[in-house]
Amino acid sequence: MSYLENIKVFEEYEKLLNKVSTYITNESEIEMIKKAYEYSAKAHYSEKRLTGEDYIIHPLNVALILTTVRADYETICAGLLHDLIETNDSEYEDIKNNFNETIADLVKGITRINKLNFEGDTQAIIASNRKILVGLTEDVRVIIIKLADRLHNMRTLWAIPEKAQKEKAKETLDILTPIAHRLGIGSLKSELEDLSLRYYKPDIYFSIVEMLNKTKAERDCNVDEMIKSVSEILNNKGIKHKIKGRSKSIYSIYKKLDKGKKFSDIYDLLALRVYVDEVEECYQALGYIHAIYKPMPKRFKDYIAMPKANMYQSLHTTVFGVHSELFEIQIRTYEMDEIAENGIASHWSYKEKGSNTKASLKNTMEQKLQFFKSIMELNDKDASDDEVVNTLKEDVLNSSVYVFTPNGDVIELANGSTPIDFAYRVHTNVGNKMVGAIVNGNIVPLDYKLKDNDIVKINTNNNSKGPSKEWMNIAYTTQAKNKIRSYFNKIDKQEYLKNGEELLKEELRKKKIAFNEFLSTENVNKILTELKYKDLEELYTNLGNNKLPLGTVINIIYNENDTKEDLILKKATNNEVVLPTIKNDIIVRGIDQIKVNVASCCKPVPGDSIVGYITKGNGIAVHRMSCPNVKDVEERIIDVEWNNEISKKYPTSLLIHSSTNKDVLLKIITKTSNSNITVQSINTLNSNDSFAFELVVVVPDLEKLNKFITDINNIPDIIDVERVIK
Numbered sequence: 001m002s003y004l005e006n007i008k009v010f011e012e013y014e015k016l017l018n019k020v021s022t023y024i025t026n027e028s029e030i031e032m033i034k035k036a037y038e039y040s041a042k043a044h045y046s047e048k049r050l051t052g053e054d055y056i057i058h059p060l061n062v063a064l065i066l067t068t069v070r071a072d073y074e075t076i077c078a079g080l081l082h083d084l085i086e087t088n089d090s091e092y093e094d095i096k097n098n099f100n101e102t103i104a105d106l107v108k109g110i111t112r113i114n115k116l117n118f119e120g121d122t123q124a125i126i127a128s129n130r131k132i133l134v135g136l137t138e139d140v141r142v143i144i145i146k147l148a149d150r151l152h153n154m155r156t157l158w159a160i161p162e163k164a165q166k167e168k169a170k171e172t173l174d175i176l177t178p179i180a181h182r183l184g185i186g187s188l189k190s191e192l193e194d195l196s197l198r199y200y201k202p203d204i205y206f207s208i209v210e211m212l213n214k215t216k217a218e219r220d221c222n223v224d225e226m227i228k229s230v231s232e233i234l235n236n237k238g239i240k241h242k243i244k245g246r247s248k249s250i251y252s253i254y255k256k257l258d259k260g261k262k263f264s265d266i267y268d269l270l271a272l273r274v275y276v277d278e279v280e281e282c283y284q285a286l287g288y289i290h291a292i293y294k295p296m297p298k299r300f301k302d303y304i305a306m307p308k309a310n311m312y313q314s315l316h317t318t319v320f321g322v323h324s325e326l327f328e329i330q331i332r333t334y335e336m337d338e339i340a341e342n343g344i345a346s347h348w349s350y351k352e353k354g355s356n357t358k359a360s361l362k363n364t365m366e367q368k369l370q371f372f373k374s375i376m377e378l379n380d381k382d383a384s385d386d387e388v389v390n391t392l393k394e395d396v397l398n399s400s401v402y403v404f405t406p407n408g409d410v411i412e413l414a415n416g417s418t419p420i421d422f423a424y425r426v427h428t429n430v431g432n433k434m435v436g437a438i439v440n441g442n443i444v445p446l447d448y449k450l451k452d453n454d455i456v457k458i459n460t461n462n463n464s465k466g467p468s469k470e471w472m473n474i475a476y477t478t479q480a481k482n483k484i485r486s487y488f489n490k491i492d493k494q495e496y497l498k499n500g501e502e503l504l505k506e507e508l509r510k511k512k513i514a515f516n517e518f519l520s521t522e523n524v525n526k527i528l529t530e531l532k533y534k535d536l537e538e539l540y541t542n543l544g545n546n547k548l549p550l551g552t553v554i555n556i557i558y559n560e561n562d563t564k565e566d567l568i569l570k571k572a573t574n575n576e577v578v579l580p581t582i583k584n585d586i587i588v589r590g591i592d593q594i595k596v597n598v599a600s601c602c603k604p605v606p607g608d609s610i611v612g613y614i615t616k617g618n619g620i621a622v623h624r625m626s627c628p629n630v631k632d633v634e635e636r637i638i639d640v641e642w643n644n645e646i647s648k649k650y651p652t653s654l655l656i657h658s659s660t661n662k663d664v665l666l667k668i669i670t671k672t673s674n675s676n677i678t679v680q681s682i683n684t685l686n687s688n689d690s691f692a693f694e695l696v697v698v699v700p701d702l703e704k705l706n707k708f709i710t711d712i713n714n715i716p717d718i719i720d721v722e723r724v725i726k
């Protein structure tokens with residue numbers, strides 16, 4: 001065992017075996033891990049890392065990290081072997097023959113995603129990179145090995161050049177920690193975040209460390225005292241428990257500072273965590289603690305009754321504790337703690353004894369992957385990042401200011417609120433008639449940021465002309481903004497109403513039609529029925545804001561047989577004007593006020609030859625010229641064209657036939673990264689002897705799409721690419 005000469009390697013290896021034996025009992029599985037170590041050590045023999053250490057230290061540490069989330073033996077073996085497939089298939093075959101297919105596949109999976117280059121800065125690219133990483137992973141364990149691999153690389157990041165350090169750190173924060181978060185692997189997530197911050201924003205990182213050090217002795221002393229006190233409370237009630245002081249991660253402090261909080265205001269710096277056996281005891285413990293230490297309002301959260309999407313459960317509360325200091329207390333069972341630290345990883349191996357036939361194991365892994373994907377999709381559907389949603393939620397729940405009316409009533413507002421928000425919270429009319437604000441006896445500007453305990457008096461004047469549009473930018477809360485907006489909508493509506501009536505009168509005057517004759521009861525009924533309006537007011541408003549062409553109204557009375565669509569047809573044939581229409585992307589000849597939709601059967605993109613089809617009552621559907629769905633309806637066809645300046649990207653479907661499904665998807669996805677094309681969804685359609693993928697891609701124009709299609713066609717194994725028409 002010559003490669004064990006190195007004492008450090010030997011120690012790490014011993015550590016690994018010790019950790020493994022705490023939860024893996026099957027002898028043959030442990031033998032397999034030992035074998036993987038020997039195999040890897042031999043293969044990496046004489047290789048060095050940039051840190052100067054023997055290379056084997058890296059896979060050993062990856063395996064060690066994997067034991068902290070209690071990974072199963074196959075994952076640990078793959079962790080030890082993860083850097084061994086370089087280029088050729090023979091390495092894969094070797095691992096498969098020496099170990100098993102699952103382990104070889106895991107190693108191959110990690111090699112594959114390590115080859116991806118995740119660059120890009122916009123939220124959309126970052127989100128799509130995350131999605132690609134997940135989408136290409138057939139086994140969730142690959143992602144967990146990737147997280148462990150990255151964690152050890154981050155721990156030794158000092159060894160690489162500064163520029164590369166920053167890039168790795170940013171990539172980790174953008175792509176990997178959100179995945180760790182969604183998988184609920186708190187232990188890996190928080191160390192990855194702290195390490196990333198240390199390299200990505202070293203100034204901030206070290207200033208936080210320094211602030212923490214300065215206050216450490218005092219904090220420790222307070223926390224110890226509080227632990228003793230809480231422990232006594234629970235002992236008196238006979239609740240078996242364990243309590244730990246908890247230090248906030250540096251990254252979480254950074255996020256709070258970044259949101260504008262002062263270091264001295266981050267009160268949950270004093271934090272402890274109570275562990276109990278049973279769920280009921282969580283609530284009992286909470287009650288007993290609240291009975292002695294007054295809880296802070298609005299800070300209690302019950303994640304037991306309502307677990308987070310990543311399965312996290314705990315009770316959170318903040319209390320006025322010893323020396324009137326604020327303490328954040330988390331209460332959870334040991335099982336909840338396991339899930340909080342290890343997330344999805346806590347659900348395998350040791351809990352699945354007795355189900356270790358290969359088929360059932362594969363089945364459970366697939367279920368996990370399914371679960372895992374559903375977590376990722378959750379985030380795509382509402383098109384907003386989970387993190388963002390959480391931050392918003394936290395803004396609402398945590399960052400409130402409490403201010404007083406002159407009568408002493410408390411009003412809670414989001415942190416960042418101004419007197420305008422206050423006024424609209426009191427009453428819409430107070431807001432609309434506000435002319436100034438007095439805080440604590442002093443006149444303040446309207447963009448003044450309210451603070452806790454401010455006493456706010458709003459000056460109103462009944463002759464006030466109402467809010468100014470500028471207030472929309474000053475107000476902080478959505479509530480106030482909505483109220484200001486609706487005030488202006490009402491004003492605008494009155495304006496439109498007046499304009500509309502005048503426009504109609506003028507047009508009738510030109511046509512020498514008497515206004516009263518035109519608007520006879522009979523005619524009015526006809527017009528309202530035809531346009532599905534409820535009264536003349538609606539008619540005038542729509543005329544006034546140009547949603548309804550005057551001609552349409554007049555034609556209803558004087559061309560009785562024409563339907564709305566017929567009128568459009570007529571208008572289209574005597575065209576002179578070309579006006580950009582809806583969203584300005586598609587121009588309909590001669591018509592400026594009609595709904596335009598892109599047909600979902602053939603999904604045209606800018607640059608495609610297109611044709612408009614006048615639907616029954618749903619505006620114009622734009623199809624590709626070649627779309628068979630529009631063939632037989634010539635009288636409903638209308639000229640449309642793409643605008644020169646397109647504002648959006650458009651989705652379209654591709655059907656890709658391939659002779660194999662090995663790695664093809666990866667190669668296809670890789671082609672998107674250099675072409676300003678994003679993949680919206682992938683559907684694999686495998687039949688017995690052929691493979692096909694349906695890809696929905698979002699593209700800027702036909703040229704880019706055609707280049708992408710050519711790129712795909714050039715991939716070996718690809719038989720054909722076609723655009724889908726349904």
Ligand code: MN
Binds near residue numbers: 082
């Ligand atoms: Mn590695």
